[in-house]
Amino acid sequence: MRLILRKVSENLEALFSLRNVVIASIATSTFSFGLLHDIGLGEAQSISIDGSTPTNLTNCIDNCTISGGSLRGNNLFHSFSDFGVNSGSVATFIDPGVVNIFSRITGANKSNIDGLIRVSGGNGNLYILNPNGFVFGKNASLDLSGSFIASSANSVQFGNQGFLNIATNQISNLTINPSALIYDQAGKAINVNGAQLTVNDNQNLLLLGGEVNISNGASLGAFGGRIEIGGLDKPGAIRLNPNRGFSLQYVNGTSLSNISISDALLDVAAGNSIGGGSLRISANNINIENSNFFAGLLFLGESETRSGDIEFSATNDIKIINSSIENRLFENNQGFSGDIIINANNLLLDSSSVKADLDSGAQGSSGEIRIKTNSLNLSNQSLVSTNIFGIGNSEGISIFSNGGIFIESSSILSNLENNSQGVGGKISIQSKEISLSNQSLISTNLFGEGAVGNIGIVVDRASLNSSSIVSDVAQNGKGNGGEIFITVHDLSLVNNSFIGSSTFGEGNTGKISILAEDKVNLETSFILSNISAGGKGNSRTISVDTSKLILSNGAQIGSNVSASSNLFPGGNGKGGNIEIFASEIVHIFGVSKLVGPFEGFSSGLFTTTDEGAIGPAGKITVTTDIFRITDGASVSAQTFNASTGGDITINARIFEALRGGQLVTTTSSIGDAGNIRLNVSESILLSGDDPTFFVRKAKFPDIVQNEGSASGLFATSRPNSTGKAGSIIIDPQSFFISNGAQIAVNSQGNSPAGNVNLQAGNLTLDKGKILATSTSGQGGDINLDIDNFLFLTNGSQISATAGNQNTSGDGGNVTINTELLVALNNSDITANAFTGKGGNIQITTRGLFQSPDSNITASSESGVNGQVIINNPEVDPSESLSELPESVEPPQDIAKGCRPGQTLGDSNFVHVGRGGLPPGPHEAQTPSTVWKDLRANNLQPSYTTTVDTSPTPSAPEISKVGPDIVEAKGWSKDSQGRIYLTANVPQPVNSPQPIATC
Numbered sequence: 001m002r003l004i005l006r007k008v009s010e011n012l013e014a015l016f017s018l019r020n021v022v023i024a025s026i027a028t029s030t031f032s033f034g035l036l037h038d039i040g041l042g043e044a045q046s047i048s049i050d051g052s053t054p055t056n057l058t059n060c061i062d063n064c065t066i067s068g069g070s071l072r073g074n075n076l077f078h079s080f081s082d083f084g085v086n087s088g089s090v091a092t093f094i095d096p097g098v099v100n101i102f103s104r105i106t107g108a109n110k111s112n113i114d115g116l117i118r119v120s121g122g123n124g125n126l127y128i129l130n131p132n133g134f135v136f137g138k139n140a141s142l143d144l145s146g147s148f149i150a151s152s153a154n155s156v157q158f159g160n161q162g163f164l165n166i167a168t169n170q171i172s173n174l175t176i177n178p179s180a181l182i183y184d185q186a187g188k189a190i191n192v193n194g195a196q197l198t199v200n201d202n203q204n205l206l207l208l209g210g211e212v213n214i215s216n217g218a219s220l221g222a223f224g225g226r227i228e229i230g231g232l233d234k235p236g237a238i239r240l241n242p243n244r245g246f247s248l249q250y251v252n253g254t255s256l257s258n259i260s261i262s263d264a265l266l267d268v269a270a271g272n273s274i275g276g277g278s279l280r281i282s283a284n285n286i287n288i289e290n291s292n293f294f295a296g297l298l299f300l301g302e303s304e305t306r307s308g309d310i311e312f313s314a315t316n317d318i319k320i321i322n323s324s325i326e327n328r329l330f331e332n333n334q335g336f337s338g339d340i341i342i343n344a345n346n347l348l349l350d351s352s353s354v355k356a357d358l359d360s361g362a363q364g365s366s367g368e369i370r371i372k373t374n375s376l377n378l379s380n381q382s383l384v385s386t387n388i389f390g391i392g393n394s395e396g397i398s399i400f401s402n403g404g405i406f407i408e409s410s411s412i413l414s415n416l417e418n419n420s421q422g423v424g425g426k427i428s429i430q431s432k433e434i435s436l437s438n439q440s441l442i443s444t445n446l447f448g449e450g451a452v453g454n455i456g457i458v459v460d461r462a463s464l465n466s467s468s469i470v471s472d473v474a475q476n477g478k479g480n481g482g483e484i485f486i487t488v489h490d491l492s493l494v495n496n497s498f499i500g501s502s503t504f505g506e507g508n509t510g511k512i513s514i515l516a517e518d519k520v521n522l523e524t525s526f527i528l529s530n531i532s533a534g535g536k537g538n539s540r541t542i543s544v545d546t547s548k549l550i551l552s553n554g555a556q557i558g559s560n561v562s563a564s565s566n567l568f569p570g571g572n573g574k575g576g577n578i579e580i581f582a583s584e585i586v587h588i589f590g591v592s593k594l595v596g597p598f599e600g601f602s603s604g605l606f607t608t609t610d611e612g613a614i615g616p617a618g619k620i621t622v623t624t625d626i627f628r629i630t631d632g633a634s635v636s637a638q639t640f641n642a643s644t645g646g647d648i649t650i651n652a653r654i655f656e657a658l659r660g661g662q663l664v665t666t667t668s669s670i671g672d673a674g675n676i677r678l679n680v681s682e683s684i685l686l687s688g689d690d691p692t693f694f695v696r697k698a699k700f701p702d703i704v705q706n707e708g709s710a711s712g713l714f715a716t717s718r719p720n721s722t723g724k725a726g727s728i729i730i731d732p733q734s735f736f737i738s739n740g741a742q743i744a745v746n747s748q749g750n751s752p753a754g755n756v757n758l759q760a761g762n763l764t765l766d767k768g769k770i771l772a773t774s775t776s777g778q779g780g781d782i783n784l785d786i787d788n789f790l791f792l793t794n795g796s797q798i799s800a801t802a803g804n805q806n807t808s809g810d811g812g813n814v815t816i817n818t819e820l821l822v823a824l825n826n827s828d829i830t831a832n833a834f835t836g837k838g839g840n841i842q843i844t845t846r847g848l849f850q851s852p853d854s855n856i857t858a859s860s861e862s863g864v865n866g867q868v869i870i871n872n873p874e875v876d877p878s879e880s881l882s883e884l885p886e887s888v889e890p891p892q893d894i895a896k897g898c899r900p901g902q903t904l905g906d907s908n909f910v911h912v913g914r915g916g917l918p919p920g921p922h923e924a925q926t927p928s929t930v931w932k933d934l935r936a937n938n939l940q941p942s943y944t945t946t947v948d949t950s951p952t953p954s955a956p957e958i959s960k961v962g963p964d965i966v967e968a969k970g971w972s973k974d975s976q977g978r979i980y981l982t983a984n985v986p987q988p989v990n991s992p993q994p995i996a997t998c
Contacts, residue, residue, distance in 0.1 A: 047091060050081040050106050066103075067094040073175030074099035076124070081107035083130065085115035087139045095122030100177070100242075102156065105130035110188065113137065113195075119144035125204075125242070127178075129153060131188060133209065138194030138216065147204035147246060148197070152188040152231070153181035153238070181238045186210055187231045187257060192218045192264075199225060202276055204246040208238060212283075214261045214291075223277065223298070224270035226308065230282040233257040250282055256315055259283035264291040269298040269328075270307050275335060278308030286314045286344075288352075289321040296328040296337040297364075305335030309367070311342075318344040320352040329392070332361040339367040339395070346375040349382040349410070360389040360419070368395035368425070374403040376431075378410035378440075385413040386425045388448070396425025396453050404433040405459075407467070411441040418476060420448030426482075429457045436467035436497075443470045446477040446507065454483040454510070462488045464497035464525070475534060477505035483540075484510060489517045491546075493525035493555070496594060501540070502530040508537040509576065516546035522555035524592055529576040530560045531615065534568030539576035539618065549582045549624075551633070554592020554601040563640070564612030575607050575618035575646065582624040586652075588661070589630040591692060600696045602706060604634040607646040609671070617646040617674070627652040629661035632690035634706055636664040639671040645726070647674040655680045655732070657711045657741065660690020664707050664714045665726040673726040675754070676713050680732040684760075686711050686741035686768065712742035715754045725780070727754035733761040737768030737796075744771040745780045753780030753802075753812065761787045763818075765796035765827070772800040772812045779812030779831070779839060786818035792827035792854070800831040800839050811839030811858065811866055820847045823854040831858040831866050838866030846873065 047064050049055045055078045056068040064085075070077040076098045083105045085091045093101055101124045105111060111130045114137030119126055125146040128134075133152050142148055157180040187210030198221035199205045205222045207214075209231035214220070220227050228248055230238065234255035241247050250256065259281055268277035277295045296307045310327050312318055329337040340356050358366040366386055376399065378384065386394040396414050399405065414425040424444055434457065436442070444452040455471055471482035481501045491514060493499065501510040509529045514520060529539045539559050551557065557578055564570035580586060592601040607618040617637055627650050629635060637646035645665050655678055657663065667673035678684065693709035707714040715726035725747045735758070737743065745754035753774040763786050772780030779802035784790065792798070800812030811833040821843060823829065827850075831839030838860040848870060850856070858866030 046082060046084060046086075047080060048082045048107075050079050052079040052106070053077050055079065062088070063090045063092070065092045065094065069101075071096070071098070075175060076101045078103045080105050082109055083128065084109075084112040085117060085140070086112075087114040087137065089115035090118060091115065092118045092120050093126060095119050095124040097122045098124045100125050100127065102127045103129070105132070108132065110134060113140045115139060116141050116143055117148075118142075119146065122146075125149065127151070127156070129156065133188030134190045136190075136192045136195035136197060136218075140192075140195035140197065142197050142199060145200050145203070147206070147225070148199050149204075149206040149208070149246070150190060151181055151206070151208040152190060152210055153208065154184040155182035156180070157182055157237075177242045178240055180240055181208060183232045183235050183237065185235055186233045189213060190231070191215075192220070194218050197221070201225065201271060202274055204228070206246060206248075208248075210257045212257070212259050214264045214266075217263055219265040219267070221267045223268065224274055225268060225276060226278045226280070227266055227268050228280045228282075229259055230280075231257040231259070233284065248280070248282070256282060256284045258285045258287070260287045261291050262287075262289040265294075266291070267294040268308065269294045269296050269330065270305070271298045275305040276308050278310070278338070280309075280311045280313075282313045284314065285316045286312055286318045288319065288323045291323045293323075293325045294328075296326065296330055297333045297335045298330050307336070307338045307367075309338040310340045312344070313342075314344040316344070317346045317348070318342065319348045319350070320354075321348075321350045323352045324355070325353070326355045326357070327367055328355065329358045329362040329364050329366055329390070331359040333359070334363040336365045337367045340369045342371045342373070344373050346377075347371065347373040348377045349379070349384070350377075351380040351382060353383040353385070355383070356386045356394070358388045358390050358392050358394065358422075362390035363392055365393045366395065366425075369397045371397075371399045373401050376401050376405045377408075378406070378412075379408045380410070382410040383413065385411070385415075387413060387415045387417055388420045388422050388424060389417045391421045393423045394425030394453070396427060398428045399430070401431035403431070404435065405429065405431045407434070407436045407440040407442075409438045409440060411443070413441070413443050413445075414453055415443060415445045416448040416450050416452055416477070416479075418447045420450070422448075422450045424450070424452035424482070426453035427455045429459070431459045433461045434459045435463045435465075436469070437465040438467070440464075440467040441470070443468070443472070444482040445470065445472045445474055446479050446481060446505070447474040448476070449478040451479045452482040454485065456485045458487045460489045461492075462486060462490070463492040464494070464499070466495045466497060468498040468500070470498065471501045471510045473503035473505045473507040473509070473535070473537065475504045477503075478507060480507045480537075481510035484512045486513070487515045491516045491520045492523075493521070493527075494523045495525070497525040498528070500526065500528040500530070502528065502532050503535040503537045503539070503573070504532045505534070506536045508573075509539045511540040512542045514544045514546070516544070518546070519548040519550065520544055520546045521550045522552070522557070524553045524594055525555050527557045528560070529558075530562055531571035531573040531575065531613070532562045533565040533570060535562070536572045538574040538615075541577045541579055541618075543579045545581045547582060547584045549580060549586045551588040551603045551605075553590045553603065554594065555603045556601065556606055557604075558606035558608070559618045560606070561609040561613040561615045561617065561643075563610035570610060570612030570614065570641075572614045574615050575609055577618040577646075578605055578607060578620045580605070580622040580624070582622075584624070585626040585628065586622055586624045587628045587630075588633040588635070589628075591632045591696065602632050602634045604629075604636060606634075606636050606638075608636070608638045609641055609643045609645070611640040611668070613641055614643065616643040616671075619646040619674070620648045621651075622649070623651040625652065626654045626656075628656045628658070629663070630656070630658040632660040632692055632696075632706065634662045634664055636662075636666070637674045638664070638666040638668070639673060640668045641671055643671045645671060645674040647677065647726075649677045649679070651679045653680065653682050655684045657686045657713070659688040659711065660693060660706070660709055661711050662706055662714060663712075664716070666707075666714075667717045667725065672724040673715055673717060673754070675726040675729065676715055677729040678713070678731065680730070682732065683734040683736070684730065684732040685736050685738075686713070686743070687736070687738045689740050707744070710740050710742050712737075712744060714742070715745045717747045717751050717753075724751045725754040727780075728756045728758075730756075730758045730760070735760045735763045736766070737764070737770070738766040740767060740769075742769040742771060744769070744773070746771060747774035747778075747780070752778035755781045755783065755812075757783045759785045762789055762791075764791045765793070765798070767794040767796060769797045769799070771797065774802045774809050774812075778802060778810050779833070781813045782815070784814075784816045784818070786816070788818070789820040789822065790816060790818045792823045792829075794825050794827070796823075796827040798829045802833050802836055802839070809833060810836040810863075811860070813839045814841045816841075816843045816845070818845050821845045821849070823850040823856070825851060826853045827851075828854060829856045833860040833863055833866075835862050836860060837864045840866045840869070842869045842871070844871040844873065848872070
């Protein structure tokens with residue numbers, strides 16, 4: 001509840017009255033004070049004049065009246081040797097109608113004030129200056145219409161027209177407003193010990209020491225006015241501008257003193273339509289404990305009414321412990337509340353809050369919270385918020401740190417709360433590092449109607465430990481969630497941390513974009529965008545752009561259209577896409593080890609549209625150099641309703657799924673499952689299984705959604721489903737499937753299985769499987785286009801089998817094109833059926849080698865068998881020929897004669913032969929035959945052989961004179977039907993055709 005600082009005797013009308021302040025111009029001079037030693041605190045003290053001004057004192061035992069003084073234009077001057085007001089006493093200044101009343105203390109004692117200071121007869125501002133300092137006791141109070149300024153400065157400067165030396169005791173030409181407070185040495189302390197110091201509405205209360213200490217239930221009030229606290233601990237000046245709300249300016253290089261506030265209340269909230277209300281504290285260090293600060297618009301104003309700002313500025317540290325700082329548009333009010341500005345080297349909030357809220361029933365706009373620091377620490381349920389509970393807008397939160405931001409068990413919020421309307425503020429954070437731990441939260445949530453702001457974080461390193469960054473549309477919310485942008489060098493989420501945007505009401509989720517230069521690491525943590533039960537709207541994209549993405553121990557990036565619950569229908573909307581770009585690697589591995597609701601979860605990427613939900617699941621697209629999924633992890637796109645499941649596309653140079661790592665698309669209802677596409681430029685390795693699968697499945701049957709324990713690629717339709725299973729499309733250079741790993745398009749329902757389309761340079765299955773099977777529907781097709789070789793061994797399978805002993809279904813087709821196919825050690829290629837038709841197998845290869853225990857079958861136990869067709873294309877001798885650029889048949893190069901002895905030195909024809917090889921790879925070797933030369937040739941070849949007699953034998957050197965080549969002139973046939981070519985012209989026989997000769 002808001003506290004109003006007024007004496008009981010004051011009525012409500014006086015509390016919110018408006019006073020006109022008339023400011024006059026005065027000439028230049030300086031009003032100086034001497035400095036002596038301090039006296040003890042709380043010592044009884046009286047008021048005594050020093051004689052330098054014609055000041056009159058009346059009845060100064062209990063109720064002292066101060067009149068007279070030196071009048072200069074609109075300034076009235078008093079000079080005292082001592083000034084104190086004891087408990088129960090009153091000091092009344094008579095105001096003849098001036099603007100400013102200056103009271104200087106020239107003696108040695110600080111001013112002990114434990115009674116009432118009053119200004120009677122006018123609206124003048126009261127300045128009390130004592131270079132020895134002040135103590136305001138618990139009974140101290142103020143009763144004046146103008147502003148109150150207490151300072152331990154030595155001098156007051158009036159413009160730049162000259163100075164008045166204290167030794168002359170002259171007060172002349174001081175007719176203009178004061179322009180500065182001058183400190184000849186470090187200012188002395190001002191202590192407010194339980195005092196209730198309040199000025200009238202729209203007036204100002206300034207305490208300018210050295211150190212200022214406010215404690216023990218003290219309260220300072222300037223409703224709609226200004227409270228300013230500060231001081232110097234070395235000689236210097238503070239510029240003063242009364243014409244602008246007594247705003248102060250500290251000259252660059254000024255050395256500020258420390259400010260301490262404990263068990264206190266400082267309040268400047270405006271209580272009328274004029275607005276205003278500013279609070280500023282400037283110091284070297286500011287220590288605040290168990291205190292409250294209020295600004296804003298307190299009661300009903302006008303739509304354009306504005307309140308002032310709260311500003312804390314420290315050259316070193318600000319510590320705020322168990323305290324509250326609020327600049328609010330209070331309940332049932334209207335207008336604009338001001339900002340909260342905090343600047344410090346180091347800022348600590350411990351069990352404290354900083355709020356710029358718009359309250360329930362209020363209409364207008366709340367201000368902005370701006371924090372600039374080298375280090376920010378929020379701990380123990382601390383809160384920074386710009387929430388809207390009424391109707392209006394928020395300016396949001398901006399935090400800038402040159403060092404680190406550390407948030408422990410604390411929150412930064414900019415929400416539209418229940419029954420509110422408007423536009424929530426943004427949250428903008430820039431720092432070298434941000435750390436959230438122990439249930440910390442950053443959020444822009446929508447509980448009302450409108451739109452919430454975005455969350456933007458730009459840091460070098462961000463870490464979340466059991467903490468969250470969210471922008472949700474809550475159950476009763478209507479509007480869109482805010483976007484979450486995180487730009488970082490390294491991002492780490494551990495121990496059930498969460499980044500997400502979901503809708504439980506009506507509206508779209510916000511987009512989640514993460515840009516990490518080096519790495520994004522999630523361990524047992526989540527990045528999610530959901531349409532939850534009861535929610536209506538579309539889920540937007542989750543985008544991660546980094547060098548390395550690591551998901552482990554149950555970490556998930558997911559988008560879900562949720563199932564119905566006992567209280568709410570299923571989510572209604574389009575699931576969001578997941579887009580991952582990692583220039584180096586994506587590594588997803590392991591399952592959750594947390595005890596509780598997340599135990600047994602696989603790490604992975606997930607898009608799901610659940611039972612009872614309406615809307616398709618999103619797509620998953622990953623682009624990286626190396627994609628590795630291992631140890632029970634999964635990338636899954638599932639549909640459990642009439643909507644379609646999402647596709648999974650992986651673009652990579654190397655793809656590995658090991659020890660139970662899986663890619664899965666599934667339908668469990670009438671919606672079609674998505675497809676899996678692998679665009680892999682080099683190699684794919686699928687190997688092994690997950691040893692924890694069966695234990696996890698038995699313990700968490702509804703949580704564990706893996707397709708068995710094997711590593712692989714799976715596009716499945718579940719039992720009783722009618723939706724089509726997805727297809728798998730793969731295009732690597734090298735593909736290796738081993739140790740029980742699988743590629744499977746499997747229909748366990750009534751729909752056909754999907755297809756497997758695979759293009760590769762080489763494909764090896766070593767105890768691996770490629771399956772396109774169905775329980776009762778049509779088996780899927782398997783199409784393998786392998787450039788070099790397909791190798792199956794150790795019980796590997798390629799199967800498009802359909803049905804079982806109890807169900808029907810036609811086998812799918814298997815089409816294989818490869819240079820070489822090898823099937824060994826009980827490895828099979830099948831397209832079988834039980835009661836349906838067997839599928840067809842067509843293999844086109846230049847070489848097929850299979851062991852006796854390896855089978856290629858397309859059978860049906862009780863139906864029609866399929867066909868097995870194996871094509872062995874022969875070599876086309878013309879496929880390597882090319883057209884020559886010119887004719888090779890000039891007449892001069894062709895021998896004219898045909899007879900022996902006539903062609904020596906002319907053209908030659910040489911047939912080298914096959915070197916003993918068979919004509920083709922599918923033909924057997926023939927026995928050697930002896931060449932029989934049947935030509936009649938009178939030229940015998942002459943050979944000269946020289947044998948080297950050295951210890952190491954060498955091949956004989958042969959000198960050869962080429963024989964005349966005599967062409968065949970006839971042929972003859974023996975009694976056994978054998979044909980011989982002859983060099984002699986055979987004897988002519990009677991024939992209708994003449995025998996040709998050369």
